[in-house]
Amino acid sequence: MWRYRELLPVRAFEHVRSLGEGFTPILRLPSEGPASELELFLKDEGGMPTGSFKARGMAVAVSRARELGLTRLFVPSAGNAGVALAAYGARAGVRVRVYLPEATPEPMKAACRAYGAELVTVPGTIRDAGERARAAERSTGAFDLSTLREPYRADGKKTMGLEVWEQFRAERLPDAIVYPTGGGTGLVGMFRAFLELRALGLLEAFPRLYAVQTEGCAPVVRALETGAEQVTPWESPTSSAPGLLVPAPFASERILEAVRATRGGGVTVSDDAVRAAVGGLARTFGISASPEGAAPWAAVPALLRSGAVRSGERVLLFNTGSGIPFLxxxxx
Ligand SMILES: Cc1ncc(COP(=O)(O)O)c(C=O)c1O
Structure with a gap:
C-alpha cells in the first residue's frame, strides 16, 4: 500500500515500518439465487499481516508515531486492532499496551502477548476498555491510538479506497460497497480516499457506502434510519462479531457523513445470519471470514429486498478479517 505514499502522512519514507500490508485481492463471487442479478465481488483482507484490515491503519499510525519520536503507544480494541498494533509496535521498536474486552477470542489475546505487547483485559465492551485505558494512561506519557481519536489510522484505511479505485478502474468502479461497521474507520477512510481522488481529478461518481451492523448493536444504522446527526449509545449491546460490538462510536458524525454523502445506507443482520455466512463463505467459495467480514455477505438479501442494490449493479463486499482466530x- 506504500505505492500511495504521496497520499499518506509519513513524511520520510525511511520511517515506514512495513510488514508487507496492502493490495489485497478482489475475488469475483459467482452468485446464485437472488444475488445472481448482481455482479458480486469480495475484497479479501484476511490475508493481511496480522489477519485483518487493521494492519493498514496501524502500519501508518505506528510509522508516523515513530517519525514524531513517540516510544509508547496504547489502544483499546475489540481484538484485531490490538494485534495489529502489537505487531507493528514490535516492528518499530516501540512499547505497546493493549486493552481488550475480557470476552475477546483467546487467539487474539495470545497474539498480542506473542508480539511482546502488554495486555490488559477489561469486563464489558470496547467502550469500557477505552474508558479504563484512557484513565490508566493519563499520566504515563503513552500516546492514545483509539479509533478516530488520532488521524493516521484512518489515513491507512484510506488505502482500501485507493486500491478499489485502482483495481476496478480499467473496467467500471463498483456501484456499492458493503462494509462491516464498528468504530467506523473503514468507511471514513474510504470516503477520504474518494474525496482525495476527486480532488486529483481521478474520480467523479463515488460508490455508495453501506454500513452493516448486527441487530444487537446497531447504533449507526439506527441513526441513519432516524435521520439523526449523531449516534446515541446502544443499550445492552450484544454481537457475535466482536469488532461490531461498539455501542457508541466516537466519530459518529463522520461515519454518517461518509454514508450520506455517497447516498448509501445502513443494514442490520442477525447473529444467526452471520454464523451462516461464515460457514457459507468457507464451504462455497473457500474464503475464511471473521464474523465481521462475513456480515456484508449476510446483508446481500436484505439490501436486494429493500431496493438499496438493484439488478445489474456491481457490488463489492469487504471481508475485513480472517476467520482463523475464531475456529x-x-x-x-
Ligand atoms: C474484522 C473486523 N471487521 C470490522 C471491524 C469494524 O471496523 P471499524 O471499527 O473500523 O468500523 C473490526 C473492528 O474491530 C474488525 O476487527
Whole structure:
C-alpha cells in the first residue's frame, strides 16, 4: 500500500515500518439465487499481516508515531486492532499496551502477548476498555491510538479506497460497497480516499457506502434510519462479531457523513445470519471470514429486498478479517 505514499502522512519514507500490508485481492463471487442479478465481488483482507484490515491503519499510525519520536503507544480494541498494533509496535521498536474486552477470542489475546505487547483485559465492551485505558494512561506519557481519536489510522484505511479505485478502474468502479461497521474507520477512510481522488481529478461518481451492523448493536444504522446527526449509545449491546460490538462510536458524525454523502445506507443482520455466512463463505467459495467480514455477505438479501442494490449493479463486499482466530469458538 506504500505505492500511495504521496497520499499518506509519513513524511520520510525511511520511517515506514512495513510488514508487507496492502493490495489485497478482489475475488469475483459467482452468485446464485437472488444475488445472481448482481455482479458480486469480495475484497479479501484476511490475508493481511496480522489477519485483518487493521494492519493498514496501524502500519501508518505506528510509522508516523515513530517519525514524531513517540516510544509508547496504547489502544483499546475489540481484538484485531490490538494485534495489529502489537505487531507493528514490535516492528518499530516501540512499547505497546493493549486493552481488550475480557470476552475477546483467546487467539487474539495470545497474539498480542506473542508480539511482546502488554495486555490488559477489561469486563464489558470496547467502550469500557477505552474508558479504563484512557484513565490508566493519563499520566504515563503513552500516546492514545483509539479509533478516530488520532488521524493516521484512518489515513491507512484510506488505502482500501485507493486500491478499489485502482483495481476496478480499467473496467467500471463498483456501484456499492458493503462494509462491516464498528468504530467506523473503514468507511471514513474510504470516503477520504474518494474525496482525495476527486480532488486529483481521478474520480467523479463515488460508490455508495453501506454500513452493516448486527441487530444487537446497531447504533449507526439506527441513526441513519432516524435521520439523526449523531449516534446515541446502544443499550445492552450484544454481537457475535466482536469488532461490531461498539455501542457508541466516537466519530459518529463522520461515519454518517461518509454514508450520506455517497447516498448509501445502513443494514442490520442477525447473529444467526452471520454464523451462516461464515460457514457459507468457507464451504462455497473457500474464503475464511471473521464474523465481521462475513456480515456484508449476510446483508446481500436484505439490501436486494429493500431496493438499496438493484439488478445489474456491481457490488463489492469487504471481508475485513480472517476467520482463523475464531475456529473452534463456541459462539460460531
Ligand atoms: C474484522 C473486523 N471487521 C470490522 C471491524 C469494524 O471496523 P471499524 O471499527 O473500523 O468500523 C473490526 C473492528 O474491530 C474488525 O476487527
Amino acid at each position: 473452534g469458538s463456541p459462539s460460531l
